[in-house]
Amino acid sequence: MRSVFDDILNAFRRKDNQVMQIILIGLFVFLLKTILDFAVSFMPEPGVYLTFLQQNIILNSNAKTFLSHPWTLVFFPFTHHGVIDFLFSALALYWFGSLLSDFLGGRKTLVIYYSGAIFAALAFIVMHYIGNLMKTTPQVDLYLYGSSTGMYAILFAAVALLPDYEISFFRIFIKLKYLALAFLLLSFLNPTSGLLNLMAATFGYLHVKFLRTGWNLTSPLESLIDWFNGLGKPKKKTMHKSFYKTTVGGNQANMQLENEDLYPNQEQVDYLLDKISVGGYDSLSKDEKNILHKASQKK
Incomplete structure (x- = not known):
């Protein structure tokens, strides 16, 4: 039991x-x-x-x-x-x-x-x-x-x-x-x-x-969840950031590789979801798959 x-x-x-x-x-x-x-x-x-x-x-x-x-x-x-x-x-x-x-x-x-x-x-x-x-x-x-x-x-x-x-x-x-x-x-x-x-x-x-258009219908609820999750937790410090550019269909997006304390932002996730909808999951590069995987770990 x-x-x-x-x-x-x-x-x-x-x-x-x-x-x-x-x-x-x-x-x-x-x-x-x-x-x-x-x-x-x-x-x-x-x-x-x-x-x-x-x-x-x-x-x-x-x-x-x-x-x-x-x-x-x-x-x-x-x-x-x-x-x-x-x-x-x-x-x-x-x-x-x-x-x-x-x-x-x-x-x-x-x-x-x-x-x-x-x-x-x-x-x-x-x-x-x-x-x-x-x-x-x-x-x-x-x-x-x-x-x-x-x-x-x-x-x-x-x-x-x-x-x-x-x-x-x-x-x-x-x-x-x-x-x-x-x-x-x-x-x-x-x-x-x-x-x-x-x-x-x-x-x-x-x-x-x-x-995909940048309009998140559930952003108020997500902000509320973030606020509750952040209660009593120390703020995380940014140590370093690096960038690279990727192009699909003539559009460019800055993809940010972050350290273990950080997560991709919503703009990056939306871009990757768009790329999946066009060419499938296999169209992502190894780094992009890693970024999407890191986004999926965000609570």
């Missing part, structure tokens, strides 16, 4: 291990809700307690209910509709999240997961509210689960980055963009989940596209 506990702690101590951390947090939330649901089933009038738990853990599509329980937005990206939903989300997140993390780093993968889920939830609540205003009969309020939603944000961010990347799926090689589209269409078997997934997928895809 102690070994399992140590393994969990190590998963949160390791650098650039955010994908596994997301999976573990989702597991904790799932187990907590399952245990609480089981415990209150033995109480008098369990329906009252179950409703209380749902209202305080699961996000409600009703705008007034959400505004009176805003903390459910924090839990939303880590909630699951059931065991099958948890297993599918965890496996897909491990595959596609690890792929995206290799190129953008664990921290950015976490930010895309959380931001995509939050964007989808808020957009759905707004659409539900507008729908109630336009209809004489109010729409039924829905409880929303967000683990698969965050996963689709990551999946389509990977599609925007590497659309022709091939994945072995039951020994059949399928391009990532086709596999992602198939998963998204299948999610519409549940219209509510499908709509949430579509909005999250749109966010993840556009986020990577906008990154």
Whole structure:
């Protein structure tokens, strides 16, 4: 038992291990809700307690209910509709999240997961509210689960980055963009989940596209994470910097080789991602691959 506990702690101590951390947090939330649901089933009038738990853990599509329980937005990206939903989300997140993390780093993968889920939830609540205003009969309020939603944000961010990347799926090689589209269409078997997934997928895809133009949609959240990570840490000193120039398609970019205490900046990463989208990963030089790898280590 102690070994399992140590393994969990190590998963949160390791650098650039955010994908596994997301999976573990989702597991904790799932187990907590399952245990609480089981415990209150033995109480008098369990329906009252179950409703209380749902209202305080699961996000409600009703705008007034959400505004009176805003903390459910924090839990939303880590909630699951059931065991099958948890297993599918965890496996897909491990595959596609690890792929995206290799190129953008664990921290950015976490930010895309959380931001995509939050964007989808808020957009759905707004659409539900507008729908109630336009209809004489109010729409039924829905409880929303967000683990698969965050996963689709990551999946389509990977599609925007590497659309022709091939994945072995039951020994059949399928391009990532086709596999992602198939998963998204299948999610519409549940219209509510499908709509949430579509909005999250749109966010993840556009986020990577906008990154190439220099517009980072998640910069406020990333700045907040950097601020928290920097609390209590001494500032790192710059020892030396060296530069070289590389040209692709007539465009030049200054690539900065930094010492072990520094990381490539966003402009360098965006340039390398552009180069990958044009000529593939193999088009990078050895130094450029090293720079991209160093960027992926940034938390």
